[in-house]
Amino acid sequence: GAVVSQHPSRVICKSGTSVKIECRSLDFQATTMFWYRQFPKKSLMLMATSNEGSKATYEQGVEKDKFLINHASLTLSTLTVTSAHPEDSSFYICSAREASGGVRGTDTQYFGPGTRLTVL
Amino acid sequence: AQSVTQLGSHVSVSEGALVLLRCNYSSSVPPYLFWYVQYPNQGLQLLLKYTSAATLVKGINGFEAEFKKSETSFHLTKPSAHMSDAAEYFCAVYPNTGNQFYFGTGTSLTVIP
Numbered sequence: 001g002a003v004v005s006q007h008p009s010r011v012i013c014k015s016g017t018s019v020k021i022e023c024r025s026l027d028f029q030a031t032t033m034f035w036y037r038q039f040p041k042k043s044l045m046l047m048a049t050s051n052e053g054s055k056a057t058y059e060q061g062v063e064k065d066k067f068l069i070n071h072a073s074l075t076l077s078t079l080t081v082t083s084a085h086p087e088d089s090s091f092y093i094c095s096a097r098e099a100s101g102g103v104r105g106t107d108t109q110y111f112g113p114g115t116r117l118t119v120l
Numbered sequence: 121a122q123s124v125t126q127l128g129s130h131v132s133v134s135e136g137a138l139v140l141l142r143c144n145y146s147s148s149v150p151p152y153l154f155w156y157v158q159y160p161n162q163g164l165q166l167l168l169k170y171t172s173a174a175t176l177v178k179g180i181n182g183f184e185a186e187f188k189k190s191e192t193s194f195h196l197t198k199p200s201a202h203m204s205d206a207a208e209y210f211c212a213v214y215p216n217t218g219n220q221f222y223f224g225t226g227t228s229l230t231v232i233p
Binding site for chain 2: 034043049093112
């Protein structure tokens, strides 16, 4: 099946630093990738949708200058949390949707394993 | 707007008992429907999905779900719970004209030995 990886799986950083999280589709090309945030014992909250080669679309209430998203290739999207603060500590999950016409169709997204961010 | 309701944030069953996790959606047009499982500190794993084919969908690990249009429901069941089924379960909808998932708030399943 389709595999999506995230790196790192865990990161601990000091307040004020920036952290970059990578999301890769390993065996398919993803024209669209999604970034979610999950608070403890809560559902996933869609933060933004990134399309390869264009600017990301952010959900209401998500600061685009704080959560920088880059989707430079069909297999890689990055989320950079700039000037991280303790309230940014969370579990970040990406998902990738295969390019239109792929054998798996466009109705399934494949999720990465998540990245646990802890800001001290 | 889409919404997904999972009744019961916590469900406890005895090992070997029936598992029933409820999911209702709001949509005038039946969307695609999914169930995901999440183990602690891990991402989401697809259990099964409904994409307008058979209304009874079988998934991995012995789980199945039935799409009922009249009830706008997609409840998840498993005849006999196993200890390894303890996890968080999320129901999600994907509008067939949309571009994103809408997740329920999740149901934490506890299996009692």
